[in-house]
Each structure stands twice: as C-alpha cells, then as structure tokens.
Amino acid sequence: MTQTRPAPAARNPALVRAAQVGAVASVLALLWQFATAGQLLSQEDAMGGHATGAVVLHVANAVLLVATVLHVRAGGARWPAVLAAAVFAAGFVQAAIGDAGNMGAHVPGALVLSVGTVWLTAWAFRRHPVA
Numbered sequence: 496m497t498q499t500r501p502a503p504a505a506r507n508p509a510l511v512r513a514a515q516v517g518a519v520a521s522v523l524a525l526l527w528q529f530a531t532a533g534q535l536l537s538q539e540d541a542m543g544g545h546a547t548g549a550v551v552l553h554v555a556n557a558v559l560l561v562a563t564v565l566h567v568r569a570g571g572a573r574w575p576a577v578l579a580a581a582v583f584a585a586g587f588v589q590a591a592i593g594d595a596g597n598m599g600a601h602v603p604g605a606l607v608l609s610v611g612t613v614w615l616t617a618w619a620f621r622r623h624p625v626a
C-alpha cells in the first residue's frame with residue numbers, strides 16, 4: 496500500500512504579497528525604532544517618534560499576522576502564523592515594558608522581536624511553497 500503526501504499549499508500571490516508588505520513594513524518600523532532609541536539614549540527628545548514607530552510596528556505586525564493566518568487557512572504551514580502571533584503579542588509587551596522604563600528588559604526584548612520579524616520576512620520571500 497502506498498501513501499501519498501498531500502501537495503504543499505499553492506502560494507496565493509495576494510497572500511504572499513500581503514505577507515511581504517507586512518514583513519517589510521515591520522522591518523522598516525524596527526529600523527525606525529532602533530534609530531529613535533539611539534536618539535533617546537543620547538538624551539535627545541525622540542519619544543514622540545519612538546511612540547509613533549511603535550504604533551506603526553503594531554499595524555505592520557497585524558498585517559503580517561492576518562496574512563499568515565490566511566495562508567494557514569489556504570492549506571499552508573502553521574508555524575508562520577504562530578510566530579507572527581508571538582511577534583504581534585511581543586510588540587505590545589515591549590510597549591508596556593518600555594512605558595514602565597525597564598530598559599533592562601526592553602532592549603533584549605527588542606532583539607527577540609527583531610529575530611522573529613526577520614525570520615518571518617525571510618519566509619515571506621521564499622520562492623517555493625513552504626510546508
């Protein structure tokens with residue numbers, strides 16, 4: 496008796512593009528956050544820009560999360576949606592920790608958030624179907 500594995504989900508071009516847009520927007524927002532964080536550390540008044548960047552990051556991560564969930568619903572792998580949900584939630588945890596002024600947790604948290612975002616960006620730009 497032979498068993499056949501189901502074919503990997505075809506990558507819907509619209510879902511792929513949405514994931515790519517969300518991923519790139521998230522990376523750009525993170526770069527903005529790093530720049531404004533550097534300004535804050537050098538005693539410049541960049542809190543407004545940093546707070547705005549956090550909102551943009553939340554929105555970009557939401558786009559990425561929705562795109563990955565739709566990818567799962569179309570038969571794709573689940574891990575990108577799980578990672579996107581974790582990154583989305585981590586963004587809000589980061590905001591709360593930053594508001595509390597706990598830089599000892601906020602800075603390492605930003606690095607973890609960055610790794611997850613870059614990982615999702617790499618996935619979004621793969622050329623072949625991902626299982």
